[in-house]
Amino acid sequence: MAPDSTISSCPVEDVEAVLQGMSRLIASAIDRNIPARSTHSQRVAALAASIAERLGLPSEEARRIYFAGLFHDFGKLFLPSNILIKTEPLSEDDWSFIELHPQLGATFLERIPPFTSTAKDVLYHHERIDGRGYPRGLSGEDIPLGARIIAVAGSFDAMTASDSYRASVKQDIACDTLLEDSGTHFDGGVVQALLAVLGCRR
Ligand SMILES: [Fe+2]
Structure with a gap:
């Protein structure tokens, strides 16, 4: 039996389970380069999918954004790990490497x-x-909605995660920070959807 026909004879739910399992494994490998953030990508993926659903996107689109969240830092697998684990401020040279990851x-x-x-x-x-x-300096709705959602979910998780290498902040403070940066750094509608998902009243 050819390998392709073996896969095609699997129930759809089994294929999906394998895809999800392998994807989470890859996400763990991405975050392994930053030991203090061992499940960052998985949390970002789950939160991004919840935001997408809150925005009323179709379930297939929310699923796609979930996978984009799992892999958003995939490029960090190819960066020198000594830069990723640095706790002191990054140099200009370090940033020029970091900015390659998208x-x-x-x-x-x-x-x-x-x-x-x-x-x-x-x-x-x-x-x-x-x-x-970065990398292109796109603005407003020229930035794909999925990318705007991942930006908000990723920043929220980086601020609040207890396994962050920085001191984590409380959820309310993180929500206030995202609100302050709405319209400059973040999409205001996406931030509002995150607040609704979290039950943050403002
Ligand atoms: Fe990133």
């Missing part, structure tokens, strides 16, 4: 058929609404 991740993912559609969200997850992000 492009590196997108370049690989767009070649892997189940994840091709996640590549653009991965590429643009460090863009800012005011156009001051």
Whole structure:
């Protein structure tokens, strides 16, 4: 029996379970480079999917954004780990490496058929609404919605995670910070959806 026919004879739910399991394994490998953030990508994926659902996106789109969240830092697998684990301020040279990770991740993912559609969200997850992000300096709705969602979910998790290498802040303070940065760094509608998901009243 050819390998392809073995896969195609599996129940759809088994294929999905394998895809999800392998994807979480890859996400663990991404975060392994930053020991203090061992499940960051999985939390970002779950939160991004919840935001997408709150925004009323179809379930298939929320699923796609979940995978984009799992792989948003895929490119960090290809960066020197001594930069990723640094706790002191990064130098200009360090930043020039770090800023390569969205492009590196997108370049690989767009070649892997189940994840091709996640590549653009991965590429643009460090863009800012005011156009001051990287790698392209896109602004407003030129930034794909999935990337805007991952930016908010990722920043919230980086601020609040108890396994963060920085001192974590309480959820309310993180929500206030995201609100203050709405319209400059973050998409205001996406931030409001996050607040609704978390039950943060403002
Ligand atoms: Fe990133």
